[in-house]
Amino acid sequence: MDILTEKGEVELKELKPTDEPKNFFLQGRRALKKIRAVLEETSLDFSAYDLVCFGTPVWAFGPTPAMWACLDKCSGLGGKEVILFTTSGGSGDKRCADAMQEILAPKGAVSFKRFSVPAGKVKNKEFVFSKIKELTRLWPNG
Numbered sequence: 414m415d416i417l418t419e420k421g422e423v424e425l426k427e428l429k430p431t432d433e434p435k436n437f438f439l440q441g442r443r444a445l446k447k448i449r450a451v452l453e454e455t456s457l458d459f460s461a462y463d464l465v466c467f468g469t470p471v472w473a474f475g476p477t478p479a480m481w482a483c484l485d486k487c488s489g490l491g492g493k494e495v496i497l498f499t500t501s502g503g504s505g506d507k508r509c510a511d512a513m514q515e516i517l518a519p520k521g522a523v524s525f526k527r528f529s530v531p532a533g534k535v536k537n538k539e540f541v542f543s544k545i546k547e548l549t550r551l552w553p554n555g
Contacts, residue, residue, distance in 0.1 A: 444472035460489030474505035491521030
């Protein structure tokens with residue numbers, strides 16, 4: 414889905430695992446063991462973007478199996494500003510963001526900014542975009 418902004422286009426990429434079990438407990442077990450999902454084919458080369466944001470629910474104090482796979486496989490972050498955000502109804506936000514940043518830091522990003530989306534705001538895209546706007550120098554008037 415593309416959303417037009419004051420500066421240009423925002424591209425939202427949804428990660429779609431092809432091997433995710435339907436059972437909630439099996440999904441949680443995979444998350445706890447940091448098992449990477451097999452993702453549907455999508456480009457994870459972010460070299461054409463000015464700003465890259467990674468958002469994930471917190472599962473077992475870390476990102477989802479699909480996000481683990483994305484973080485491992487993504488490229489093109491050299492010289493980029495990266496924003497990490499988590500969605501959670503409980504604890505683990507900091508630990509999850511720390512794990513994401515640890516994987517992405519060697520990929521050459523120049524800065525990391527982070528925030529958490531409260532449980533009641535998870536489906537509110539405008540809330541998420543407003544938080545990103547507050548954190549970045551790349552967004553107009555940001």
